Amino acid sequence: MSSFDPNGVAVANGNFMGLPYTSSEAQIVLLPVPWDVTTSYRPGTSSGPAAIIEASLQLDLYDTDLADAWRNKIAVLETSERIMQLNTTLRPVAEEVIDYLANGGEETDDAIYGKIQEVNNGSAVLNDTVSNVTTEWLNRGKIVGVIGGEHSVPLGLIMELARRYTNMGILHIDAHADLREAYEGFTCSHASIMFNALKRTSIKHLVQVSVRDFCQDEIDLAGKDPRISFYTDNQLTSRQFEGETWDRLCDEIISKLPSEVYISFDIDGLSPDLCPNTGTPVPGGLTFRQSEYLLRKLVRSGRKIVGFDLCEVAPGPDGSEWDANVGARVLQKLCNLTTLSHQV
Numbered sequence: 001m002s003s004f005d006p007n008g009v010a011v012a013n014g015n016f017m018g019l020p021y022t023s024s025e026a027q028i029v030l031l032p033v034p035w036d037v038t039t040s041y042r043p044g045t046s047s048g049p050a051a052i053i054e055a056s057l058q059l060d061l062y063d064t065d066l067a068d069a070w071r072n073k074i075a076v077l078e079t080s081e082r083i084m085q086l087n088t089t090l091r092p093v094a095e096e097v098i099d100y101l102a103n104g105g106e107e108t109d110d111a112i113y114g115k116i117q118e119v120n121n122g123s124a125v126l127n128d129t130v131s132n133v134t135t136e137w138l139n140r141g142k143i144v145g146v147i148g149g150e151h152s153v154p155l156g157l158i159m160e161l162a163r164r165y166t167n168m169g170i171l172h173i174d175a176h177a178d179l180r181e182a183y184e185g186f187t188c189s190h191a192s193i194m195f196n197a198l199k200r201t202s203i204k205h206l207v208q209v210s211v212r213d214f215c216q217d218e219i220d221l222a223g224k225d226p227r228i229s230f231y232t233d234n235q236l237t238s239r240q241f242e243g244e245t246w247d248r249l250c251d252e253i254i255s256k257l258p259s260e261v262y263i264s265f266d267i268d269g270l271s272p273d274l275c276p277n278t279g280t281p282v283p284g285g286l287t288f289r290q291s292e293y294l295l296r297k298l299v300r301s302g303r304k305i306v307g308f309d310l311c312e313v314a315p316g317p318d319g320s321e322w323d324a325n326v327g328a329r330v331l332q333k334l335c336n337l338t339t340l341s342h343q344v
């Protein structure tokens, strides 16, 4: 620590951006969850956490949003061996289920029902693990962030935080609504994270931003549940084409949120040129600067960020670092703005 040079070359020490802090001394601990069991379209997000940490070594520590950002004590927690093993074991089982259903089979068929249960049992182990690790570090006074993995992974964190923060809302940036009760038989699918957050916690509000790929059931639920504010990508861009500013739209989005905010950032909420290898890319989406501006305004509004996740970042099959580079920059902003929100 005494020899750390914030202007120097980052050392690959396993920590985010090569920062010199241990988890004991950190203010923010990041839990990598390399899990892509229920991914329906294209796996690869289980490699996301390691790729983000590797790419983060390229980032400069200076941040215009946070003075002396290198002093923001961030540490990466160990990855659970059990989760890695379960991911390896269950991914082929889930693929069998997905293929079976894609060929016209039913979820209740004897041939596949047991396999769906096997995946769901694995998801329960995942949720318990994330919840237990979260509890331990929250009890030690840390802020916890999850690095996915697919978007099913932060449920344990969201549940623990919702227990502690009784005035908590979720700001959800995503191409998808993730409001399906279950998907392909999987109750803890990547497509169900916000359904589960609403069902299993008493969060005050959910604001969904940049949504552009959803089914009838999801839009019906969003219309029915007064806790949900649903901003489609189409609405947001149309209103800008008609002359409204992004600044004004951000104010409106933020006004829906209570004083304590959890941020769930699916990288596919951004334009796919920023995440070409993510599990389910969709045209449209926010620019990097729009998302950053929204998060900055959230903090300036006086709201406190109590936790966050960044999910669905996947490196390219050709070893392309671009997705992880963008992901690392989003994660840097999430960490630094979270710390800023606790200073004001």
Ligand SMILES: [Mn+2]
Pocket: 151, 174, 175, 176, 178, 190, 266
């Ligand atoms: Mn998602």
